[in-house]
Amino acid sequence: MTATLADFGIAFGRVAFVMMFILNLGGLLTWVERKQSAIMQDRIGANRASIFGLRIMGLFHPLADAIKMLTKEDFLPARADRFLFKLAPFVSVFFGLVAFASIPFGDTLRVGGRTIPLQAVTLNVGILYVFAMLSLGVYGVMMAGWASANNYALLGGQRAAALMISAEIAIGASIMGVVMWYGSLSLQDIVRAQGSLLFGWIPKWGILTQPLAFILFLTAGIAATKRIPFDMPEGESEIIGYFVEYSGMKFGMFAMADFLETVVIAGLTTSLFLGGWQVPYLYEAGFRFPWGGTLGLPHLLVVLLQVGAFSLKVVVMIFLMMLIRWTLPRFRYDQAMRLGWLGLFPLAILNIVLTGAVLLAWGSHP
Amino acid sequence: MKAAQRFYLREVISGLLLTGHHFFANMGKHLAHAFGRRDARGAVTIQYPEERRPLAPRLRSLHRLVRREDGSPRCVACMMCETVCPARCIYIVADEHPNPDIEKMPARFDIDLGKCVFCGFCVEACPEDAIRMDTGILEFSSYSRRGMIYTKEMLMALEPAGPNGVPRSPVPIPADRVV
Numbered sequence: 001m002t003a004t005l006a007d008f009g010i011a012f013g014r015v016a017f018v019m020m021f022i023l024n025l026g027g028l029l030t031w032v033e034r035k036q037s038a039i040m041q042d043r044i045g046a047n048r049a050s051i052f053g054l055r056i057m058g059l060f061h062p063l064a065d066a067i068k069m070l071t072k073e074d075f076l077p078a079r080a081d082r083f084l085f086k087l088a089p090f091v092s093v094f095f096g097l098v099a100f101a102s103i104p105f106g107d108t109l110r111v112g113g114r115t116i117p118l119q120a121v122t123l124n125v126g127i128l129y130v131f132a133m134l135s136l137g138v139y140g141v142m143m144a145g146w147a148s149a150n151n152y153a154l155l156g157g158q159r160a161a162a163l164m165i166s167a168e169i170a171i172g173a174s175i176m177g178v179v180m181w182y183g184s185l186s187l188q189d190i191v192r193a194q195g196s197l198l199f200g201w202i203p204k205w206g207i208l209t210q211p212l213a214f215i216l217f218l219t220a221g222i223a224a225t226k227r228i229p230f231d232m233p234e235g236e237s238e239i240i241g242y243f244v245e246y247s248g249m250k251f252g253m254f255a256m257a258d259f260l261e262t263v264v265i266a267g268l269t270t271s272l273f274l275g276g277w278q279v280p281y282l283y284e285a286g287f288r289f290p291w292g293g294t295l296g297l298p299h300l301l302v303v304l305l306q307v308g309a310f311s312l313k314v315v316v317m318i319f320l321m322m323l324i325r326w327t328l329p330r331f332r333y334d335q336a337m338r339l340g341w342l343g344l345f346p347l348a349i350l351n352i353v354l355t356g357a358v359l360l361a362w363g364s365h366p
Numbered sequence: 367m368k369a370a371q372r373f374y375l376r377e378v379i380s381g382l383l384l385t386g387h388h389f390f391a392n393m394g395k396h397l398a399h400a401f402g403r404r405d406a407r408g409a410v411t412i413q414y415p416e417e418r419r420p421l422a423p424r425l426r427s428l429h430r431l432v433r434r435e436d437g438s439p440r441c442v443a444c445m446m447c448e449t450v451c452p453a454r455c456i457y458i459v460a461d462e463h464p465n466p467d468i469e470k471m472p473a474r475f476d477i478d479l480g481k482c483v484f485c486g487f488c489v490e491a492c493p494e495d496a497i498r499m500d501t502g503i504l505e506f507s508s509y510s511r512r513g514m515i516y517t518k519e520m521l522m523a524l525e526p527a528g529p530n531g532v533p534r535s536p537v538p539i540p541a542d543r544v545v
Contacts, residue, residue, distance in 0.1 A: 039396070040389045044411040215375070327385040328378060 010116055015101075018120040021311070022100045022263050029259040029318065030062045036319070037326045069252040077149055077245045084147035089246070089253035092140030096260030099133035102126035103267045104188045106277045106306045107284075110299060118277070118307065119188060126187035127175060130268055131168065134224055137261065138164040141226070141233060144254070145242040156241030159333060160233035163223060166340030167230070170220035173348030177213040177355040178206050178272050191276030195283070201290040203280045206273035212351045214273045216344050221265035222321060223340065227258055229328040230336055237330075266317035274313045277306035421502055421531025426486045428503035428537075429477055429516075430524035432496050438463070439522055441496035443472040447488035455481035456488060472518060479506060480514035502527025503537055513540050 031046075035058065038045025049060040076085065103126070106118030123129050138160055145157015179185060182193040190206075198204045207214045223230040234241035243254045270276055281289050282305060286297035297305070331339065395408035412419055421427070432440045443460035461473035488497050501524045508514050520538035528534050 036389065039392045039408065040385045042388065042392060042408075042410050044409045044413070323382055323386055323389070324378075327381045 006114075010114070014116070014118070015120045018100055018103075018105065019097070021105070022097060022260060022267075025263050025314070025318070026096075026256055026259040027062050029262060029322075030065060030255075031059060032318070033259075033322060033325075034058070034061065036322050040323070040326055065252070066249075069249045072248040074250065075245070075247040079149040080245065081147040081149070084143050085245075086250075088140045088144035088147060089250045089257070090140070091143060092137055092257035093253045093260065095133045095137035095140065096257045096264065099130050099137070099261075099264045100267055101133075102129045102187055103264075103271050104191055104276060105310045106303055107192070109303050117188065118303070122188065124184075124186045124189075127179065127185050127190075127272075130187075130264065131172060134171075134261065134264065135164065135168050137257065140257065141242050141254075144246065145233075148242070148245040150245050152239040153242050153244045155239050156233045156235065156244070159235070160226060160242060163226070163230060163232055163336060163340070166337055166345075167220045167223035170216060170340055170344035170348055171224065173345060174213045174216035174220060174351060175272060176348070177210045177351045180352070180355050180359060181206075181209050187271050187276070191271055191278060194275040195278045197290065203275060203278065205275040205278070210273065210351070210355070212347065212354075214269075216348050216351065217272065218269060218321075220340070220344055221269060222324060223336065225258055225261040225265055225321075227262070227321075228325050229330045231330055232333045232336055235330075262318060262321055263314070266314045266321060269317050270310060270313040274317070276313075277310040279305050279309045282306070418532070421504075421527070423531070425502075425531060426484045426489075426499040427527070427531075427533075428479075428501045428506060428524065429482075429488070429497055429499050429521055430501050430526070431475060431518060431521040432498060433522055438465075439471055439475070439496060439518065440494050441472050441475060441492075442468065442494055443470040443475075444493065446491040446493060447497060450487045450491040452485060452487065453481045453483045455479070455483075475518035475521065476515055477521065478515045480508075480511050498526070500526045501535065502531040502533040503535070506537055508540070515540065 035045045037043075045058060046061045047055055047058040049055070049058060049064040051060055054060075076082065101120040102123045104117070104119040109116040109118055121129075141160040142157045145153045145155070145160065148154070178190065182190045184190055184193070194203065194205050196204050198208065202208060226233050231241075234243070243251055246254065281287050282297075282302065284299070284302060286302065287293075287295035289295075392408040395406040398406035399408060434440050441458075442463075443458055445458055445460075448454075448456040448458050455478040457474065457476040457478070458472050459474040460470045463469065463471040484499070486499055489499055503524070506514075506516075516538060517540070520540065523535065523538065525534040
């Protein structure tokens with residue numbers, strides 16, 4: 001098979017779409033965070049940045065932030081490890097960006113005799129890939145903590161490592177139930193399997209088949225983003241955390257990595273538990289309702305609906321995660337550890353056992 | 367701690383319901399406001415430089431020196447305010463008043479607002495009702511300490527505040543202020 005220019009173009013387009021999706025969403029999240037928290041707290045939120053007197057609800061604030069951070073002094077502590085100190089934020093952002101690659105944002109697009117999978121990378125072990133990238137992201141944080149030559153930064157880095165281990169174990173164990181239920185490690189297969197119906201009318205989304213796993217995964221996933229209520233690595237009120245010595249855009253990159261991880265966790269939750277790009281009762285040919293009606297739709301519209309549904313679900317998940325971030329008080333370090341090891345992990349194991357028992361009783365994959 | 371609280375999830379959900387309710391209720395009010403319902407307010411924010419809270423009538427704001435009908439200060443340079451001032455921010459130099467019926471008047475009357483604690487003792491101590499703190503001016507700031515010293519001429523030019531504490535005179539700016 002010879003790769004033509006069109007193949008390169010398609011591959012580039014797939015990666016570009018995911019890149020644009022996650023980068024723009026991640027950049028926009030600074031604005032969402034400010035505005036959503038403001039509205040939750042009966043405030044208005046940042047609305048002063050303007051271009052030619054135009055304010056459009058403070059949407060220029062991310063831009064103003066970026067300009068501010070790019071023009072600030074890029075401080076390097078005298079005793080810091082120069083190479084690792086400069087590398088750390090890039091590691092954090094890089095793994096946040098690439099983690100989204102194997103999350104499918106649609107089924108397949110058929111154009112001109114080609115079948116294009118709507119996924120940046122088609123991997124048959126997609127889940128493992130996302131987890132590998134999410135776990136590697138913590139190396140940037142640990143690197144930052146270690147290379148800063150600052151005790152508080154070191155503390156933050158250590159806490160990040162400890163938190164990540166306890167969260168990752170719970171994440172890995174909680175999705176095991178989903179993997180057992182749908183019988184695949186490929187995210188695309190899992191999403192496709194969620195399109196079938198339970199009892200003939202309920203979409204078989206992961207949140208219905210694996211409710212316990214959903215709660216565990218969401219909790220551990222929020223812990224993996226290192227944001228409040230699990231912000232031990234930062235701990236604004238006690239230690240400033242791993243980025244205490246960072247300034248300018250390098251600091252901004254750590255903040256961005258948190259937002260990117262939020263998007264990744266939202267995307268993963270969508271794919272595993274909310275049916276990914278599935279629209280209820282929408283099949284390749286169009287809608288087919290359980291009560292008998294059908295509505296034929298052209299292929300392109302179906303794909304658009306799927307991509308739109310995926311984006312909408314991701315946005316709703318991000319809204320929920322932001323709501324949690326601005327509602328709950330933060331855990332103490334020992335409380336977070338206890339929750340991870342004595343709460344989430346045993347429950348996730350219990351979920352695996354229960355899922356196994358149900359599958360055994362059912363005989364095969366229901 | 368009750369077992370239900372230890373389980374934590376129920377409390378989390380009730381908290382999320384509360385904040386979520388705030389979000390959607392406020393969002394609805396914001397939308398109603400955007401679509402023409404001017405009385406719907408989704409936030410309690412007062413957008414400060416454009417909107418101002420009404421000031422209480424008794425609020426102590428920037429001082430002013432009350433003028434006589436001929437424009438000279440009502441102050442007789444008795445030094446009461448300078449004496450009572452706990453921050454020692456008032457500096458008075460006395461002079462003869464041209465009118466023989468009035469004994470003295472201040473040649474200089476400087477208030478260092480960088481030191482002033484706005485206790486209002488000077489207003490209470492004044493036997494002539496010559497100094498008042500009713501201008502409604504709150505925004506006086508300077509990049510230098512020198513710029514915080516307000517002289518007799520500046521203080522005499524000020525007017526009392528209008529209704530709701532809206533200032534009627536501009537914020538006086540010292541002539542030698544840097545920037």
